[in-house]
Every structure is written in structure tokens, then in C-alpha cells.
Amino acid sequence: MQTPSDRHAYPSHWEADVVLRDGGTARIRPITAEDADRLVSFYEQVSDESKYYRFFAPYPRLSAKDVHRFTHHDQVDRVGLAATVGGEFIATVRFDRIDERGMSASAPADEAEVAFLVQDAHQGRGVASTLLEHIAAVARERGIRRFAAEVLPANTKMIKVFTDAGYQQKRSFEDGVVRLEFDLEPTDRSLAVQRAREQRAEARSVQRLLTPGSVAVIGVGRTPGGVGRSVLRNLRDAGFAGRLYAVNTAFDEGTEVDGVPAYRSVLDIDEPVELAVVTVPAERVPRAVADCGERGVLGLVVISAGYAESGADGRERQRELVRQARSYGMRILGPNAFGVINTSPEVRLNASLAPHPPERGRIGLFTQSGAIGIALLSGLHRRGAGLATFVGSGNRADVSGNDVLQYWYEDPYTDVALMYLESIGNPRKFTRLARRAASAKPLVVVQGARHSGIAPTGHAVQATRLPHATVSALLRQAGVIRVDTVTEMVDAGLLLAGQPLPAGPRVAILGNSESLGLLTYDACVADGLRPLPPVDLTTGATPADFRASLSEALSDESCDAVIVTAIPWVGEDGATGSPEGEELATALRAATVGCPAKPVAVVHVELGGLAEALAAATRTRPAGRLPTATAPTATVPAATAPAATAPAATAPTAGVAPAPDVA
Numbered sequence: 001m002q003t004p005s006d007r008h009a010y011p012s013h014w015e016a017d018v019v020l021r022d023g024g025t026a027r028i029r030p031i032t033a034e035d036a037d038r039l040v041s042f043y044e045q046v047s048d049e050s051k052y053y054r055f056f057a058p059y060p061r062l063s064a065k066d067v068h069r070f071t072h073h074d075q076v077d078r079v080g081l082a083a084t085v086g087g088e089f090i091a092t093v094r095f096d097r098i099d100e101r102g103m104s105a106s107a108p109a110d111e112a113e114v115a116f117l118v119q120d121a122h123q124g125r126g127v128a129s130t131l132l133e134h135i136a137a138v139a140r141e142r143g144i145r146r147f148a149a150e151v152l153p154a155n156t157k158m159i160k161v162f163t164d165a166g167y168q169q170k171r172s173f174e175d176g177v178v179r180l181e182f183d184l185e186p187t188d189r190s191l192a193v194q195r196a197r198e199q200r201a202e203a204r205s206v207q208r209l210l211t212p213g214s215v216a217v218i219g220v221g222r223t224p225g226g227v228g229r230s231v232l233r234n235l236r237d238a239g240f241a242g243r244l245y246a247v248n249t250a251f252d253e254g255t256e257v258d259g260v261p262a263y264r265s266v267l268d269i270d271e272p273v274e275l276a277v278v279t280v281p282a283e284r285v286p287r288a289v290a291d292c293g294e295r296g297v298l299g300l301v302v303i304s305a306g307y308a309e310s311g312a313d314g315r316e317r318q319r320e321l322v323r324q325a326r327s328y329g330m331r332i333l334g335p336n337a338f339g340v341i342n343t344s345p346e347v348r349l350n351a352s353l354a355p356h357p358p359e360r361g362r363i364g365l366f367t368q369s370g371a372i373g374i375a376l377l378s379g380l381h382r383r384g385a386g387l388a389t390f391v392g393s394g395n396r397a398d399v400s401g402n403d404v405l406q407y408w409y410e411d412p413y414t415d416v417a418l419m420y421l422e423s424i425g426n427p428r429k430f431t432r433l434a435r436r437a438a439s440a441k442p443l444v445v446v447q448g449a450r451h452s453g454i455a456p457t458g459h460a461v462q463a464t465r466l467p468h469a470t471v472s473a474l475l476r477q478a479g480v481i482r483v484d485t486v487t488e489m490v491d492a493g494l495l496l497a498g499q500p501l502p503a504g505p506r507v508a509i510l511g512n513s514e515s516l517g518l519l520t521y522d523a524c525v526a527d528g529l530r531p532l533p534p535v536d537l538t539t540g541a542t543p544a545d546f547r548a549s550l551s552e553a554l555s556d557e558s559c560d561a562v563i564v565t566a567i568p569w570v571g572e573d574g575a576t577g578s579p580e581g582e583e584l585a586t587a588l589r590a591a592t593v594g595c596p597a598k599p600v601a602v603v604h605v606e607l608g609g610l611a612e613a614l615a616a617a618t619r620t621r622p623a624g625r626l627p628t629a630t631a632p633t634a635t636v637p638a639a640t641a642p643a644a645t646a647p648a649a650t651a652p653t654a655g656v657a658p659a660p661d662v663a
Helices: 033-044 048-055 062-070 128-140 154-163 188-210 227-237 281-294 311-327 370-382 402-412 427-440 466-479 486-498 513-528 543-555 581-592 609-619
Strands: 016-017 027-029 079-087 086-098 112-120 146-151 169-174 179-182 214-218 243-247 260-263 275-278 299-302 329-332 341-344 349-352 359-367 386-391 416-421 443-447 481-483 506-511 563-566 600-604 638-640 651-652
Touching: 016 128, 016 188, 027 033, 027 128, 027 311, 027 651, 033 062, 033 079, 033 086, 048 112, 079 128, 086 128, 112 128, 128 154, 128 188, 146 154, 154 179, 188 299, 188 329, 188 341, 188 402, 214 227, 214 349, 227 243, 227 349, 275 281, 281 311, 281 506, 311 329, 359 370, 359 402, 359 486, 370 386, 370 416, 370 486, 402 416, 402 427, 416 486, 427 443, 427 466, 443 466, 443 486, 466 481, 481 486, 506 513, 506 543, 513 563, 543 563, 581 609, 600 609
Parallel strands: 112 146, 214 243, 214 275, 243 260, 275 299, 299 329, 359 386, 359 416, 416 443, 443 481, 506 563, 563 600
Antiparallel strands: 016 027, 027 079, 079 086, 086 112, 146 179, 169 179, 341 349, 341 386, 638 651
8 A cells, every 4th residue: 555655756856954043954855654763862851841842731652653753755746854963853843734624634725734843953053944944945846835833922032033034024912822823935034144144144154163162183103203193293392272182093092192191992081072183094984083083073184185186086075074074063174174263372383294384363364275275385385474263174075165154244253254265166155145145254266177177086076167357257246356366366465465555546666677667557457447657765775765755655645555666776876775674664663653544555676685574573462463564576466456445556566565654
């Protein structure tokens, strides 16, 4: 005999991994006949009060008839979804199609009654709100246009879930029960609610990775060297503010490694572990992830390689890794990740392969490439720049640039965001998030594989098929500063982080090279600025001449920003020479004293010592100001400040050395 549940194939497209309000994850899937034991176990863990709210009467246990009814669905008129963690139910939602009298019905009736039950230990995590979004999408797919729900007045949490969802609704009160009816057609408000929930959840999941109270490094070698031992040393040397643990199955109980307590398994650690850095070979990662899940670890940084970057078998290992971690409610950075850094004095986290973490600053940096991450961190360190946070995602099988954008958007310690992206898996979502982020703080992006269209080996998503010009246009429309090289990205970031934004597009240009001044003028015009005629101080200009000219330009109400260009001095006998960089740097700093706050960029060619002098000067700034000097290079095309943040202004960015203390 054919049962209702046999009439329709299992709707696997309803399955989804979701991020909850606290940053943890859950899996949403249809309830099936095989879930009877899970349903019974779930119900036993629900409090008597929650059971009363669900059934409007004492209901200590489910009968066999209840279990059958709640696990057998036709997936059209009767649907049940469960949220699971570790394979076990933490919440359920169901709808039953009804007619105008409130009786069971079949299509084409377009109304359904909906009911939820959330395990008490998981209430407050946003599970019900997330389930409502998913069950509403399922209902619309099945031709249902309206939900009805009956709720006891004392069940204020569930009433709030419905009323906060943003749908058009009608409320009535009869026989001691609140009846809510609401249309399922998305509204501007319901979409805004969903995106706000998404933003909070994804931001919180990244925050878990960046602000752990305890870290376990799994795969620490017994002898110096190796990835695990390096990460442990970096964490220790950075002065990590939380608790550190070293894990290796070869360790004896009660031993220490580099002064850090060592354990055979994360399960043997008596105290909570919030973040695990996994460095063991790929074949041993599943066991480590399972132990972390059982231990209640909140997030994973998987530095281990041997995944999608290694071929078809590795791609399947990578998919299974994500499935396994999410089943326990954990998010993954990686695999093949470079790690994470947070310079906040309350955290002091260097769970990465970077041996020299940057100084504290207010720049956020995201990269998908470990090699580029090394170059960027080294360059910033060399220039005296500081970072707030760094995320090196590797294969980004789970946590991506979109998640980090969600975090930076509301992070009060990040003023400027820099991103190196080798692929953009969802241009529509990225553009939406980038537009919002760029409205709050400058966002500078370098996009790799611009013309090949090939995603780097190992990435979990395909490279976008949109033409490079289209993606560039989308980013610019979103207010993103798109530059072509990582050098330009760093220069633009340093300029934006250490300088006031200009009030307009008028740029004064001064220097001791007419040719360099004209190149700078052309670069400004090409980016839509309004440069003033360059002021040529001649090759015989002294630092005092630079000081006087810069001071005059800053005081001129007809200019909004200043670009200083400099080349080595030419002596009276025709020989080239150069005053000490410190002398020119001192003159430029002195010119800003008492002048209006305007951005100043210094572009110099082979002028030894200037960049170092400016970088050294920035290190003496008050706390919270960012170092901004760069190494000397020739001028290159400009980068534009986001229009959503301030009037557009650019400067040639390679070799830009913004003068300190102008804000």
C-alpha cells in the first residue's frame, strides 16, 4: 500500500546549512520516517513548559500515533523540517495545509497552519526565525500563500518570532489564544529582517574565530619545527591573552611544549576550548574534527593541506570536512588556510604562519592566498603599518570574504578594509555586502584571475563567468576602490587609514621634478579629479622650499588634497645627491602644523631614506593612528576613495608616503 510519504521524492534541495545568531551552525532538512527515534529523544529534552506552549496542555510524551504523524509527510500538504546539530534534532517546524474552515485540505487551498518546537537549551539562538524563513520558502514552492499560527499569550518568544519576521499580518484573540495570520509574499521589511539576521549571524561566526578565549593547536610536533609547532610558538610569542593547549597523540599526560600544557586529545582538556587550529595530515583531520565537535569547540582553522587543491579525491575530502564540521555546529576557516590574526590588546591572537605579527592598527586584511598574505604582512610590517585583523582563508570551503565583510561592517576597530580576492563565487551577494560595507568605511579590493576566469585550484566555488569589465563596474557602483595590484592596495589602504578624507576633487601638486608633476597631473585627470597646475620647485629646491610650498598649498582654500613629488637632488656640479630623508620628512611634517586637515601624499623616486623616515615618524603617533609610509617607487595609476564615504579623491598610490599628523 502506498503511503502519503511515498508519493513524492525526498526534496533534497530543501536541505541547507545555516549560521545561527551566536555564530554556530545547524543543518535544516526535511523530517523523514527514519527520524522516529531522533524525534522521541528530542521531545524528551524539551521542558514541560515548552511542551505546554506547543500543545496547549500538559503533554509529557509523544504517543506512537504522534511519532508516526510527525515523521510521515507527503511533502506537499504536510511538511516537517528539523534543525540538527551533531545529527540530533534541536528544533522542528511543520505546516499542514488547511481550508477556510481551518480543516485539513489539499491543493489548491493556499493557507497552512504552522507550528514550532525548539529545545530549551537552544532557544535564543535564532533557530525559530531561521526555520520560519525556510518553511516559508518551502510553502511558497508548494503554492501556499498564507500561514496561520495559534499561540498562547504567555508564549511571548514565539509571538515575537512571528511579529519580527516582517510579513504583513493580522492578529486576533479568541478563547484565550492569539491567532496570527500573515502573507508569505516577501516584503521590503521581511527581506531587510532576513539580511539583518544574516549579517549578525555571519559576523558573529567570524568573531568567534578572531576573539577566542582559548586555543588548542592540534598536531604540535615533539621536536622544534613543523607547522603545528610554528603556530603554537606564534601564539605564545604574540602574548595570546587566553589559554593555550598543545595536542598530539604522542604526548604523555602532564607534559609541556614550549611552556604550554600538552594533551593527547582535545577531549582530555578539562577546560572549554573555543578555537582549534588543525595542522595534522589530511587523513587524520576527520578524527580531530570529531573530537573537537564532541568537546564543544566553537570554530576551526584548518591549516592542513591535501584537499581540493590536490585533485578530485581532495575535493571530496574537502566537502566531507565541511559537512562534518557543520554537523557539530562549527565553522571552518580553510582548509589550506594561512590563519588568523587579531592585534587587539584584549586578544593578541596570532593563529597563523606569520612569524612577525603586525603592530596594532585599524586596517582589516583578507586574502585567499597564503603567498600573497605573506607578502602583504611583510610589506605592512616593513612600512610600519598596523592591522586590526587578518584572515587568510586558503581554499575558503566555508568561511569566505563575504563573512569577513559582515564582521568588518560592524567592527568598531576596523576603519579600512583590504581584500585580495582570487575568485568571487557570488558576485550579487558580494556586491550587496560591499555596497553596505563601503558606505561605512573604505573598502579596497584587488581581484585576481581577472582575465583567465579560472578559479585557483582548491577553491570551493567556480570563478564568476561575468566579464572582468562587468565585475569592475559592479564594484565601482558599490563604492569599492578597485585597484590592480597588491602594492596599490596597500598604498591605498595606508593613505585612507592615515589621512583625512578630502572635501572635494581639487588636488594641488608640488615637487622638484616637472616631469613627475605632469605624470601626476595626468593620473589625476584620468581618474576624474580636478588637479591644479603643478608647482615646479625645480631640482635645486631645498627641504625648506618643500615646507613653504606645502604649507601654502594646505592653507589654500581652492585645494582639497596635496600630492608632493620628489626626486634626488642635483648639485651645482651636476652630480646627483640627496639630503637625508629625515631632513625632508621633518620639513614635510612641520608644514602641516597649524594648517587645515587635508590628505597629503608623497610620491618619490629613488629618494633613499625618505620612506623610512616617514615610517619611523608615524610610529611615534598617539595610539590609534596608523603608520603610512611606503618604499620608494615610481608613480602609477591612482586609486579612488569610495564615493559612498566621501567625495572621490585619488593619488598615485605606489610610493605614496602620506605625511603624518595632518588629521
